[in-house]
Amino acid sequence: xxxxxxxxxxxxxxxxxxxxxxxxxxxxxxxxxxxxxxxxxxxxxxxxxxxxxxxxxxxxxxxxxxxxxxxxxxxxxxxxxxxxxxxxxxxxxxxxxxxxxxxxxxxxxxxxxxxxxxxxxxxxxxxxxxxxxxxxxxxxxxxxxxxxxxxxxxxxxxxxxxxxxxxxxxxxxxxxxxxxxxxxxxxxxxxxxxxxxxxxxxxxxxxxxxxxxxxxxxxxxxxxxxxxxxxxxxxxxxxxxxxxxxxxxxxxxxxxxxxxxxxxxxxx
Numbered sequence: 001x002x003x004x005x006x007x008x009x010x011x012x013x014x015x016x017x018x019x020x021x022x023x024x025x026x027x028x029x030x031x032x033x034x035x036x037x038x039x040x041x042x043x044x045x046x047x048x049x050x051x052x053x054x055x056x057x058x059x060x061x062x063x064x065x066x067x068x069x070x071x072x073x074x075x076x077x078x079x080x081x082x083x084x085x086x087x088x089x090x091x092x093x094x095x096x097x098x099x100x101x102x103x104x105x106x107x108x109x110x111x112x113x114x115x116x117x118x119x120x121x122x123x124x125x126x127x128x129x130x131x132x133x134x135x136x137x138x139x140x141x142x143x144x145x146x147x148x149x150x151x152x153x154x155x156x157x158x159x160x161x162x163x164x165x166x167x168x169x170x171x172x173x174x175x176x177x178x179x180x181x182x183x184x185x186x187x188x189x190x191x192x193x194x195x196x197x198x199x200x201x202x203x204x205x206x207x208x209x210x211x212x213x214x215x216x217x218x219x220x221x222x223x224x225x226x227x228x229x230x231x232x233x234x235x236x237x238x239x240x241x242x243x244x245x246x247x248x249x250x251x252x253x254x255x256x257x258x259x260x261x262x263x264x265x266x267x268x
Contacts, residue, residue, distance in 0.1 A: 063101035091170035093238025176239030
């Protein structure tokens with residue numbers, strides 16, 4: 001069975017507190033975007049993972065294998081080979097690894113008729129990673145805690161053009177969090193997201209930008225260039241390094257390819 005695992009962007013991201021367990025509490029809005037990896041599961045003599053179009057290592061640390069082993073610890077699953085074709089950039093703040101792992105959970109649930117409910121799938125996904133539960137339903141979600149406490153919100157950006165640029169910069173989650181200073185948010189994103197999108201640039205921020213733009217000026221340059229080219233709103237996604245812009249039209253945006261890998265709506 002085959003599933004296309006899409007990416008996400010963060011609209012606003014506030015790091016509100018460092019927890020005693022070493023994780024951070026945050027506030028953000030997750031929104032799905034049409035950049036896809038392909039995940040396929042086929043019968044096999046032994047559990048295996050094959051990865052194409054990426055230098056990712058297919059070892060037991062890979063989230064796709066961890067997803068299989070999580071379910072196999074609960075259900076009597078036969079061995080399978082997981083085939084993963086990567087297209088979502090790595091280290092880009094787009095949630096590709098989390099999306100792939102959640103796709104494995106969904107595929108196994110369907111292929112072997114496990115009848116796991118949506119809520120149970122979210123709980124299982126949360127054991128794999130903070131972004132994973134979002135990809136179970138793939139709808140606009142307001143998220144708090146470590147990103148696993150989700151609340152569906154009414155947000156539809158389908159009338160706009162979402163454009164992404166991934167520069168040749170890889171930022172690990174650990175690196176990003178080591179540079180940020182947690183503080184209580186002064187803004188409730190559930191309210192801010194209901195403002196006219198033209199006002200987002202004045203109110204909705206990503207806390208990671210302050211430190212990462214200083215260390216990697218190119219990322220800030222991409223955001224500024226998007227505004228120069230007419231973006232209604234632009235931001236780094238997640239902990240970076242990709243930057244997205246929300247536009248009325250994609251006319252005249254080809255120059256963005258000089259900053260890195262460009263994803264226009266035709267290839268999102």
